[in-house]
Amino acid sequence: MIGIRHEDKSPWETRVALVPDDVRALVRDQGVAIEIEKSPQRTFSGDAYTEAGASVIDGATTCPVIIGVKEVPEERIEPGRTYVFFSHTIKGQPANMGMLRRLMDMRCQLIDYELIVDDAGRRLVFFGRHAGLAGMIDGLSLLGRRWQAEGLETPFLDIEQASRYADATAAKAAVEAVGKRIATEGLPEPCRPLVCGFAGYGNVSIGAQEIYDLLPVEEIEPAALEAIPAAADVCFKTVFREEHMVEPVTAAAGFDLSDYFANPDRYRGRFTPYLPSLTILVNGIYWDARYPRLVTNEALGDLYAEPNQARLRVIADISCDIEGAIECTVRATDPGNPSFVYEPATGATIDGVEGAGPVIMAVDTLPCELPVDASTDFSRAFGPFVHTLANSDWAAPLSDSGLPPELLRATIVYQGELTEPYRYLRQYL
Numbered sequence: 001m002i003g004i005r006h007e008d009k010s011p012w013e014t015r016v017a018l019v020p021d022d023v024r025a026l027v028r029d030q031g032v033a034i035e036i037e038k039s040p041q042r043t044f045s046g047d048a049y050t051e052a053g054a055s056v057i058d059g060a061t062t063c064p065v066i067i068g069v070k071e072v073p074e075e076r077i078e079p080g081r082t083y084v085f086f087s088h089t090i091k092g093q094p095a096n097m098g099m100l101r102r103l104m105d106m107r108c109q110l111i112d113y114e115l116i117v118d119d120a121g122r123r124l125v126f127f128g129r130h131a132g133l134a135g136m137i138d139g140l141s142l143l144g145r146r147w148q149a150e151g152l153e154t155p156f157l158d159i160e161q162a163s164r165y166a167d168a169t170a171a172k173a174a175v176e177a178v179g180k181r182i183a184t185e186g187l188p189e190p191c192r193p194l195v196c197g198f199a200g201y202g203n204v205s206i207g208a209q210e211i212y213d214l215l216p217v218e219e220i221e222p223a224a225l226e227a228i229p230a231a232a233d234v235c236f237k238t239v240f241r242e243e244h245m246v247e248p249v250t251a252a253a254g255f256d257l258s259d260y261f262a263n264p265d266r267y268r269g270r271f272t273p274y275l276p277s278l279t280i281l282v283n284g285i286y287w288d289a290r291y292p293r294l295v296t297n298e299a300l301g302d303l304y305a306e307p308n309q310a311r312l313r314v315i316a317d318i319s320c321d322i323e324g325a326i327e328c329t330v331r332a333t334d335p336g337n338p339s340f341v342y343e344p345a346t347g348a349t350i351d352g353v354e355g356a357g358p359v360i361m362a363v364d365t366l367p368c369e370l371p372v373d374a375s376t377d378f379s380r381a382f383g384p385f386v387h388t389l390a391n392s393d394w395a396a397p398l399s400d401s402g403l404p405p406e407l408l409r410a411t412i413v414y415q416g417e418l419t420e421p422y423r424y425l426r427q428y429l
Contacts, residue, residue: 002032002390003061004054006039009070012335014043014371015127015378017067017084017113020052022383027053032390035061043371065389074102082109082394089412090114091288092428100413101429107416109394113382115410123203124406125381127367130374131318132207132284134162134366137171139280139316140178140211142339142361146313146353152188155181162369163335171370172214179215179235186233193228195236195311196280199245199271199294199325204284204318212237212282225277245271245285246292264290272299275312282316287325294325300357301344307356320364328357332364 007013018026018034026032034054038046046056060076068085077083083103087110089096103110116125137159144156155178165171187194196212198205215235220228222244228236243255246267253266260267269292275281283294295315304310317326328342330349339362341355342348353359367374385407392402398414412422 001063001065002026002034002386003063003066004034004036005061005066005068005072005076006037006042007069008073010334010365010368011041012365012368013070014041014368015069015375016042016044017069017375017378017382018386019375019379020044020048020054021376022379023049023054024052026383026386030387032387035063037061043375064394067386067389071096071099074099077102077106077108079106080108080394081106082111082389082392084111084113084389086114087112087412089425090422092425094428097428100425103413104416104418108413109411109415110413111389111407111410112412113410115412116382116385116406117409118406125378125385126203127374127378128203128284129207129210130168130367130370130377132204132209132282133168133171133211133373134369135204135284135316135318135361135363136208136211136282137162137165137175138338138361138363138366138369139208139282139314140175142316142353142359143280143314146359147188147191149354150190152190154187154191155185161335161338162366165370168370168373172211175211175214182233182235183216189231191279193230193232193236194279195225195228195238195277196282197222197274197278198237198239198282198284200284200286200319201239201241202284202286205239205282208282208284208316208318209237209239222274225274228277240271240274244274245269245294264292268292269294269296271295272302275299275303276310278312280314280316281312282318283326284318285325287319287321289324291325293327295327297327297344297347300328300342304344304357310358312358314359314361316361318366320362326360326362329360329362331362333360333362334365335363335369338363 023034036049036054036056038056038058050056065082089100113125117123138161140156141159141161144154147154158178159174217237218234219237222238247270249268271294317329320332339359340349340351341357342360343355343357411419
């Protein structure tokens with residue numbers, strides 16, 4: 001039996017790992033019993049799940065396998081259960097080490113969606129594309145508000161925050177309409193050229209570019225940024241790969257991607273020279289402390305030494321690593337208050353869009369702003385694994401549990417012990 005828990009980490013968290021249509025197929029076609037905790041905020045109603053054949057209950061589920069989206073509070077972890085959710089533990093994140101210890105003490109299993117990959121290491125179950133969709137929508141909306149605060153009226157004021165649209169289709173229609181206005185009316189002279197840089201090329205970047213490409217876009221290589229004509233009315237975009245972001249510390253060494261991933265300490269950041277050319281920076285890269293930062297506070301200090309000369313208006317930090325790739329992301333934001341301005345001269349942050357520095361959008365639950373689309377696509381990807389989860393033997397050794405390779409690789413804790421690939425986490429406990 002599978003239990004779906006009520007998300008209680010944030011009032012903004014309305015997503016679910018399995019949508020009613022996929023629950024119906026699991027219950028009626030595959031004989032999987034599904035119990036779902038009643039929720040006042042889930043984007044799909046309890047009635048929709050009842051009609052799909054699930055049991056909707058008050059209180060906590062006692063099923064042997066419990067699936068959710070975000071972290072489970074320590075006090076709600078029960079002995080021997082198998083939990084499937086985004087645990088945010090594999091970097092040794094301090095905030096979640098108590099939860100990880102509790103899972104081990106309770107002799108539980110922990111399977112993390114982030115680690116469900118195919119044989120080539122490609123993620124199979126993710127919200128990244130929808131984070132990119134929502135992040136780009138919010139970024140363009142904030143750009144319009146920032147320019148308005150500077151006395152400039154632009155078509156971007158017609159773009160609302162992603163959470164205010166019924167779904168992604170409605171949001172895309174609004175962005176497309178803005179694109180048509182730009183194509184016919186152009187942009188005010190102080191806004192030209194509009195240049196958006198995308199750091200990364202994975203699922204987050206793909207989603208963000210999907211939105212940006214609804215504008216009249218011309219793509220250029222990073223090396224051509226300085227040559228963009230100032231009077232251009234198209235919206236430029238450029239995609240930064242690793243070789244644009246870092247370089248070997250030893251000048252004689254050439255850039256090698258596999259060497260960079262294996263030995264990031266041999267590399268240093270080289271992104272700063274691109275900053276003066278950008279209007280918007282969208283950050284969608286994976287980052288941890290081993291890697292050089294993409295944007296440092298020092299670089300922003302230099303850029304804004306003459307505030308009126310800086311072109312950069314918005315950093316959409318979709319990855320949202322606190323003081324990480326974007327050093328000035330000192331705190332996460334939420335859909336109710338999505339941005340702050342970082343002032344390099346003082347290090348201060350000011351909620352909103354006004355101030356002597358870039359607007360930082362650091363919403364760490366962006367897919368929540370498009371909950372129906374995000375949940376539907378996620379459920380479609382995760383659904384094929386649910387029957388196996390319902391029929392695995394959790395008392396057997398991990399290798400004999402019946403889990404497929406994709407879920408074996410994603411198992412962090414089994415019978416209360418860290419599995420071999422994740423034993424490095426002991427140092428953080």
